[in-house]
Amino acid sequence: MSARMLPAGSDPIRPGPTAPVTIHVDGEPVTGAAGQTIAGIVLANGRLAWRRTSSDGRPRGLFCGIGVCFDCIVTVNGDRDVRACQRRACDGDVVSSQHDELPEVHR
Template sequence: MSSRLVPTERDATGRGGRPLRITVDGVPADGIAGQTLAGLLLASGRSSWRQAPSGAPRGVFCGIGVCFDCLVTVNGEPDVRACRRRAVDGDEVTTGSRAVPRPTDGPESGTGEGQ
């Protein structure tokens, strides 16, 4: 984690935002009103929160919503860009790769005819 990140209580810019709490993969994470989800995740010590299909870690890359490397699921809504969405008290965030569902039966799964 970057040594340049400043904990909220030592932030000299005087950001007096209202405290908020979200849940990330079932674990509480604290932030302040106005933070993006990506900012809150970074400030809580996470530098990556999903994997590319190759297995490489992904988190914030561009920070402006162009690259889609920071995708998370928020309150059940998939593919939310964490760098563009402000955190809201009570948000439930799920991280991880977005796996394409595999068929469970039939020719495509190898359990049916045609294999």
């Protein structure tokens, strides 16, 4: 049970052919359709969470989906804090999840 992309064959809006785009998320290759956001590709591949919160280490993924909440931030090609729900994936993007621990966590 998870998020998924509606297969083109059963989509009532009759989508045309799409080109694949492959990105690397924490070292794993993940494929989606050209024009998808990083969050959309990761979600549709069955991963619901990718960040860990700083204080309690809780899992987070996409929440607002429109660039407001910053829950979904990832590191993309070395740039930190990129909103995965807003950034369109480019073929070969290297994405890594973030867990910015606070010093207090080690107490």
